[in-house]
Amino acid sequence: MLSQAPIDLAKVKQNEIDKEALRLAVIAELDAITLYEQLAAAVKKEDLKKVLLDVAKEEKTHVGEFQALLLKYDEEQAEEMDKGRQEVEELTEK
Numbered sequence: 001m002l003s004q005a006p007i008d009l010a011k012v013k014q015n016e017i018d019k020e021a022l023r024l025a026v027i028a029e030l031d032a033i034t035l036y037e038q039l040a041a042a043v044k045k046e047d048l049k050k051v052l053l054d055v056a057k058e059e060k061t062h063v064g065e066f067q068a069l070l071l072k073y074d075e076e077q078a079e080e081m082d083k084g085r086q087e088v089e090e091l092t093e094k
Contacts, residue, residue, distance in 0.1 A: 019077075022070040029063045032056070 005024055012020045036056035040049045071078040 019070060019074050022066050022073070025066045026063055026070070029059045029066065032059045033063070 006027070007020060007024065009017060009020060009024070033056050036052045036059065040052035040056065043049050043052065071081065
């Protein structure tokens, strides 16, 4: 994503704007995590690597915050995520 939203929020129905904003926020945080972890893997200086990984970890917290709100505001999303979790448990139980 890196600063370009995949959706034009101006075109989103007003009753859906909060959920779409949260989805965009999750995407942005996941992009940031990926960027910081890739940079950390590439840099040579250990102090820089340490800071990049710490910032990536903070972004993971942000994902959790936005996801919690999305699940609060979108009942269907919460139900489908729970179904997905159950499917994974069934498929991976041995």
